[in-house]
Structures are given as structure tokens and as C-alpha cells.
Amino acid sequence: MTNALPTGADAATEVPLKRRLRRAERTRQAKALALVLPLLLFLLFTFAGPIAGMLWRSVEDWEVRQVLPQTVAALASWDGKDLPDEKAYAALASDILAARAAGTIAIAAKRLNYALNGFRTILTSTGRNLKAVPEPGTARETLGKINPAWRERATWTTIKDASGPITGFYLLAALDLTRNADGAIVAAAPDQAIYRDIFVRTFLISLGVTALCLILGFPVAYLLATLPPGRSNLLMIFVLLPFWTSLLVRTCAWIVLLQSKGVVNDSLHWLGIIDAPLRLIYNRFGVCVAMTHVLLPFMILPLYSSMKAISPAYMRAAASLGAPPLTAFLRIYLPQTLPGIGAGSLLVFILALGYYITPALVGGAADQMISYFIALYTTETANWGLASALGAVLLLATVLLALVYGKLVQGQQVTGGMKN
């Protein structure tokens, strides 16, 4: 904009007006931006900042650095091929004595125990039994006597790997991977490799719920889009009322309906269909039923609006050209609902991926999704690095799917505009 000014300066009469208009426009734009700015700053503080903080925690590695600073410094030049030199042992002994005095050994022990099971004992027993600074030259011998683990290379590689300031440890752990003593990425030990299964479970539950929503939602959306407005508005209440009802109310209601002495089991028993109550809740079935119930409106509404936009003339044209009803439906109607199917399915799938409350309340231990573990590691076991890493993977999946969704919806608006 500023580059254009000198060339325009030759036409003496037009310039002031042009420039004034431009300046007015620029002020207007600045004012418009100033109106958006408070919200942007607010979201930076209450949303983007905290999430960035969580992402940072998934790679941050501060515990060992802070508790054993001299050891970290001494290991910086260690090539990891053989046992470290006497200097590193002396540094560790001095660090442990200082940490014991400050009461911080547990912090480093907790972090190192994530990487090598049993490290907590190694560090705390050493802290307990190391009475004083070893004589110069005897640190290796003294520590080795207290705990033979200090004579093993893997113990020291673990400390070096955890030296920070950043680490891929948690992100690798979230994908069931780890680094071996040589620094190569390998599969994690079977007892720690649980997260891939949880991600697969989360994915499968979300996929199943999306499919159920599509199967149940399609006929309803079709009915609502086809009926005359008066009746479809009335029926729409059946979709919107549950949509607006609190998630907790609906989850609570499903428990009342499905529990072993619940309404469904009682009715079936009364009708003589079953003798013993069926197990309908606190398992995968209950999770899928409750989640489908919560997410179904998110499928019906986009489907409805895409079907509403389809002119009945197309179907009449197909019929008049001799297409049997099924052919007309499959080849004319269905393809036009595809954008709605895509948008609705993606929306339901994205929302399902992050579900926490419903599985937590109506699922069993084997039905908990990834969000449950993020919450568990945050509040119960306080393994914040792992919680953040699992969160980072879930966030990445959500953002990628949301981008696809955005493209899809945007594309729909464009084609919708062209049709008009």
C-alpha cells in the first residue's frame, strides 16, 4: 500500500482524496482488529497458552537436571560406550548428598523410575547408605558397593537420557516405543506397551459410534427433510430436546435404564423374555449406547441440512427418465448427501475421540478411552509428562481431522452457492 503512494503523488488533484480514503480504510481495519484483539488475548491466556504449556510438558525434562546437576554436567562428555569415569561417580555422590539434604531425591527417583523400573530403589538406597563424600578416587568403588547397579552401563545411560532439557521419552512412550542403551528406538517392554492398544480402542469405539449414528441418523434426517415443514418442525423437537439436555442427565438416565435392576431388564423379565438380568452397562455395549445417544443429533443435523438442499426435481427427473426408485436413490439422491454424510461422520468421530465423561461413568475398566488415561496421569499418578504426551497425540489427531472437516464444510458452502 505504501509503495503505491509515490507513483500516485504526480496526479496532484486526485491524491488527497485517494490518500484520505486509503487512510480512512486503514483506520477502519485497525479499529476492526482492535475489536477482535481482546478476545484473541483472552484466548491466548485461557486456551492457547495452557495447551502450548501442555505440549511443552510432553517434551520437557527437568527433574534430573535440577536434582543431579553436577552428574548431568559430568555425563555431558561421556560417550556412553563404557562406564563413566571417576569424576562422574564423584559428582553423583555429591549430588545425592545435596539432594538428600534438600529432600529432592524422590523427584529424580520418580522420573528415572519411568525410564528404568527399579531405579527408585537404586537411588533411594544409595541416598540412605551414602554417609559422607567418598575419599578422592574411591567414589566408583563406594557407590558400587552400596548398590551394584552403579557398575552397570544401563543405569548411567538412563541418567544421561533423562538429562534434558528436552526429551522424546514421553512421546515415544505414548506410542509404545523407547530407546535402548544404544539410543536406537525400539518397542517398549510388553508391560509398558499399553497405549497403542488404548489408541486403537479409542479409534474403534469412535468408529463404531460414528457408524451407529449414521445408520440411525440417516432415515431420521431423510424423514425430517421430506416431511412438510409443520410436521418436521414438530418431530425436530425429539432431536433437539435430547441435544439440549445435560450430558450428565442423559448418562445418569442410561444407567437407570440399563443397570441390572434397571427399567430395561425389569421389563424384559416381566415380559418373560429373560430369566436372569442381562449385563447392559459398565461394558462396551453401555458405552456405545450412551455415546450414540449423545452424538446422534450431531449426525442428524448436518445430514438434514444437506438433504434439505436437494431439490426434489432431481428425483422426479430420474423417475421420468425411467430410473427405478432404488436406482434413482442410489445414483441421484445418495451422492448428493455425501457431503452431509462426510461432515456429520467427521464431526461425530472428532467429538467421540475425546470422550471422557460417558465412558468413565458407564464403561468398565476395559472400555476407557484415551482421555481417561490423560486425566488419570494428571490427577492420580501425577505423571504429567506422559499425560501431556498422550494429550499431544490426541490433539494432533483432532486437529488433523478438524482441518479435513473445515475443508469439507467450506467446499459445501462453495458448491451450495454455485447451485443457487
Place this chain on the structure above:
Amino acid sequence: MSDNSSLRTPSQRIAWTATIVVSTLVFIFLMAPILAIMPLSFSSGSYLTYPLPGLSLRWYDDFITSPRWMNSLKNSMIIGVASTLLSMVLGTLAALGLAQWKSRFKPLVLAFVLSPVVVPGVITAVGLYFSFAPIGLTGSYLGLIMAHTALATPFVVITVGATLQSFDTNLARAAASLGASPLEAFRRVILPLILPGLASGALFAFATSFDEVVIVLFMAGPEQRTLPREMFSGIRENISPTITAAAVILTTISVILLATLEALRRRNERLKGGG
């Protein structure tokens, strides 16, 4: 196929009947939980089963006389109203700005503003838990109000933005040409016209805060427990009929919100149709 009279062939009629049957079953599925839980709250017995031994209001009485439940209702109201007000101010300003702002970064900014809706609740909650705890915003009303405002504002931006899109900017120019100051033009011309949009936005914002439980789970202290949070513990421990009373109260509030929203939408359509 636009109405039943055009269904000529038997196969079409069968398909239509099947659609109606399946849809009816789905409507029953959608409404069943709400319909099943309502009568139970009026039961005189303490088991959540049918048939009811008798009718009574004892569980509502239990709710009203319980300091725990009433405190949670009060908290939900305080946090809901405060975050609605805050999100209305931030969201309306942003919607006004976005309507005038022309830039290729606009889609990016819009995506950012709307992103709190898409990001899973647990992720937002964990992030807030980490970053609000060191500055003393966990276990406080202020922290919860701010967090709920972040979640609610996108709905305000969307609803108010949609209203502004259909707003005729010539009216604002006319006001200016007749000598109204920008503030006066906003107060006397723009505001009355976008008021239904603002009201819908406020309802969405309130409903978002009122129904939110994940962030409350992570951030609220015992003092700030909201109604959904109290229901969460209630469901976890043991479902007492008092919870069904709480559920009916929550649902009634939802119905009032939905009805108001629907009335606003109808009014808006009528005005548009008339003009």
C-alpha cells in the same frame, strides 16, 4: 418424493414405511432416557424401578434442603451468568470486528477463535490445570469463569456473526448521515436489530457453561462444585433418587433455554419474512 402422494409404486411405499418405522424407533431411543428418569423423581420409594410404589415430592424436598445440592446449583448459576456476560462482551466485540476486518489471515483467526469447541475437553482441562495452578486460579471462581468463557465465546461469535451478516450496513450509514455519533448509532440502530442474535448467543453461552463438567472436575475445589459436578460424584458413588430430581431440574432449565431460543428464531424469521 417430496410428499406421500407421489409415492406410487409398492416398493416406494414399503421404503417410506420402513423410514417411518426406523425413525420412530430412533425417536423413542432419543427420548427414552429423559422420559424414563422423569417419573422416577416423583417416586415415593427409594428404588429406581417401575412400577412406582406411590407419588411424592420427597426427593425434590431432599434436593432443596440439601446444602450440597443447593450450593452446587448456586455455583452453576454464578459461574454460568458470569461467563455468559464475559463471553458476550468479548464475543460481540470480536464478531463486530471480524465483520469489518478484511485480511487473508481472517480464516486463520476465525479458526483459532472457534477452536475451543473442537479441542477435546480433557486437553483444555489438563492444560488449564497445569497453567492455572501455579498462579492460584484453580479452586477459584475466577479461574472457572475464565475457562468457561473460553469455551462459550465461540458460540457467541458464531450466532452474533450470523446476525451481523444479514444486517444491512446501510442502516448504520443512514444513522451516521443523520448525525448520530458511532456510539449512538450502535445503541439506537444496530443494537436493537442484532438483539435477538445477542440473546441466542447468550443462551448458547449459558448452556455451555451450565453443562460443562470436565474442566470443573479438574479445576474446582470443594467450594466451587457445580450441579453437573455434583451429579458426576453422585452417579459414581450411588444413584439416589435425589439425582433424578436434580436431573429433572436440569432438564427443565434446558427446556426453558431451548424454548426461548426457538421463540427467538421464529421471531427473527417472521421479521425477515415481513420485511
